[in-house]
Amino acid sequence: MTSPAQWAGTPSVKGSSEAVKMALLTTSLIGLQFTWGVEMTYCTPYLLELGLTKSKISLVWIAGPLSGLIMQPIVGVIADRSKSRYGRRRPFMVGGTALVSLFLLLLGWTREVVEVFVTEKEAVREATIALAVLSIYGIDFAINAVQASCRGLIVDTLPIPKQQLGSSWASRMVAVGHLIGYGAGAIDLAKVFGPTLGNTQFKQLTAVSALALCITVGVTSWAVNERVLVSNGKEEQEELGGMQVLQTIFKTATNLPRGIAAICLVQFWAWIGWFPFLFYSTTWVGEIYLRYDAPAEAKEAGDLTGQVGRIGSLSLIAFSTITFVMSVILPWFVKSPEDERPGFTPRPPASIASFVIEVEKFKPSLLTTWTISHCIFAASMILAPFVHSLRGATILVSICGISWAISCWAPFTFLGIEINRLSAPGGQHYTPVHRASIELDSPIQLHLNHDFGESNTSSTGEGSGVYLGIMNLYTTLPQFVGTAISWVVFSLLEPGKSPELAKEAHPDEHNSTDGPNAIAVCLFIGALSAAVAALSTRRLKRVSNY
Structure with a gap:
C-alpha cells in the first residue's frame, strides 16, 4: 500500500479581496492570449506575403496541435511530480515565457537575421520562410508549456466550490488578452511607437507581445x-x-473516469470547429474586405498584410468585447455544477430569499449553456460561405464571442471539479457545503486544507497536470483533423497563392477572386462539427450528476 503525497505549505494568493485574488491568479492568461492572438491574427497573412500557398500554410499550422499534443501532457506529468521549492507550475511558466519571447522576436526579425548570413535574393526568401516557420514552431512548443502550467495553477490553488469562479475569471482574462491583442493589431503602431520597435506592424506586435507575456x-x-x-x-x-x-x-x-472522458469527447468535436475560426477568421475577414469592399486605392497602397491584419483585428475586437462581457455577466445567470448536486440548498439572506429562490428556478445549468454555445457557433459559421460584405463577416465573427466565452469557462469548470472529486477522500463522492449565502464569500481563503477529517471540500489536485494535459490531447487531436480538412479545401479551391494577397509578393501574376473563399468553406465544415459537439454535451449529463 502506498502512502499519500506529502506537502509543505498551503497554496495562497496575495490580495485583500476575492476579486483581486482571482485577478492576480489568472493575470498570466492575458499575456498568453495576447501572444496567441498575435500569432493567429498576423502569421497567416505574413506567411502569405512571403509567398507560401494556403495549402502549405495549413501544414505549418500543424505546429499548434503537434506542440499541444507533445508538450502539455508531458509538462503536466513532470510538473505534477516536481519538488521544486518554487512550486510545481511556476518554474515552467517562467522558463517557457523566456523561450516564447525569444522566438517572438526572432519571428518579427526573420529577414534581418537571415540577411546577416545570406545575400542572394532567392536564397534570402527561402531562408526567411524556413526561419519564420521554425520560429512559429518554437513559439507553439514553448507557449504550450506555459499554458499547461497556468491552467494547472488555477486548478491546484482553488478548492472545489471555487472552480467555476476560477474558470469564469480565466475566461475573462482570456477575453481581455484577446481584446488588447486585437486592439493593438487594429492600431497603426508605427504612428504610436515610431521606428523604436521595428519598421512594420508585425515587428512591433511581436515585441509588444513578448513584453506583455513577461x-x-x-x-x-x-x-x-x-x-x-x-x-x-x-x-x-x-x-x-x-x-x-x-x-x-x-x-x-x-483509463479515464467516465465524466472526464465525456468532457474530452465534447472538446474533440468542438475544436474541429474552433480550429479554422481561431487561425483563419482574421484572414477571412480581411479577404472579404479586399474582395468586395476595398476601394481600388487601398489595393494599390501596399502592405496588404498590415491591411488584412488591421481589418481582421477590428472584427475580433468586437468578438473579444462580446467574449469579455459574456464572461462577466453569464456566471451570474448560470447555475454552478456544484449547486445542482444532491443535498445543496441555497440560503440567501432572509430579506431577499423569496426573490433569489424564484430566480434560481429559471437559471439554466452550465451544461445547458455549454450546449447552447455550440449551437450559436454552428448557426453563425454555417453562413460563412454566403457572406459578401465586411459588415456581414464582422457580425458573424462577433456573435461567436458568446460561444467562445463559454468554451473558455465550461470545460475547465467541469474538469476542475472532476479532478478534485477524484483526489478528495472517497474518490468519486463529493457533497458541497451548505453556504450561508449564495453570494460569493469575500475575501475567500485561497488555500486547501489537507486534513481531510475537517472538510470534505478539500482536495490536493494531485493529478491536475496530467488530466489537463490529456484534455489538451482532445483539444489538439481535432486540430490535426482541421489541418487535414483545410489542406484539402485549400488545395481544391485555391491551389495557387492567395488571390487577395498574392499581388503584393507576386505583382506580375494574375489571380482570380471569382471562386468561393476557401476559408469560408473550412468555417462551414467547422460548423457541422460544432453541431456534433452540442449532441456530445448532452451525453455528459447522462454520465455525470450535472
Missing part, C-alpha cells in the same frame, strides 16, 4: 504561493524517465 506571467508568479511537493507517496522510482512519462500519459488516457 509582465503578466511575472505578476501571477509573484502573487501565487504554491505548495511544495515533499514526497509523491509512491513506492516506484522517484524520477520519471522518458518512457515512464509516456506510459503514465497512455495509462491515464486509456
